[in-house]
Amino acid sequence: MGYNSSSSLNEAVRFHGHLGPYLILGILAGNTAVRKLKSGKYFNLNVKVWGAYKKPKSCLIDGLQLSTGATYGKGNIEKLKGRSIWIEVTNLSNSGRIRLSLKESLVAELKAANTHRAAEVLAKKLYKIKNCAKIFKLSPVTKINNHNP
Structure with missing residues (x-):
């Protein structure tokens, strides 16, 4: 249930290839949306992501796939162009929907983290x-x- 242990973090890093803030943000955003919507993972949700079109921002999408179970193969995640990152997750069972975007303080921290370390x-x-x-x-x-109507 979610990515709350070091073994799950290791699995995420193994899937994605490295540890980075956008991977973690995708995991956290997906976990938050699934919990708030009570949607469950994999099939009962649809995920749309704006503004994560190029690396490193697009790494967020791998975190979303891991935490929500939405995948490109199933067609329940979509990447869209946008000036800023925001995510919309819909619970297909009850039509509940939530939008998440990054707080400005976090955007500043992400810009400042300009080395791999x-x-x-x-x-x-x-x-x-x-x-x-x-x-x-x-x-x-x-x-x-x-x-x-």
């Missing part, structure tokens, strides 16, 4: 965060009207 240090710091409201702005969960 600094990025690893920031990733480890982020991984220890218990309250994701410190790093993400969460929009209220809303319902989508799926009924045709």
Whole structure:
């Protein structure tokens, strides 16, 4: 359940290839969305990501795939162009939806982590965060009207 142990972190690093802050942010964002939406993983959700189109920002997508179970193979995750990073996760069972974006203070920290070592240090710091409201702005969960008039 989530990525809360060092073995799971090691699995994430093995999957992605290295430890970096965007990988961790994807894991944290996905865990937060699944928990808030009570959606479960893998099949009952849809994930859209804006602004994570190029490396290193696109590393966030690997973290989202690991934490939500949404994959390109199943077609329930989508990468879209945008000026800033934000994520929208929809619970397909009840149409609940949540949006997450990065707080400005975090964006500044990410820009300052401009070496491999600094990025690893920031990733480890982020991984220890218990309250994701410190790093993400969460929009209220809303319902989508799926009924045709």
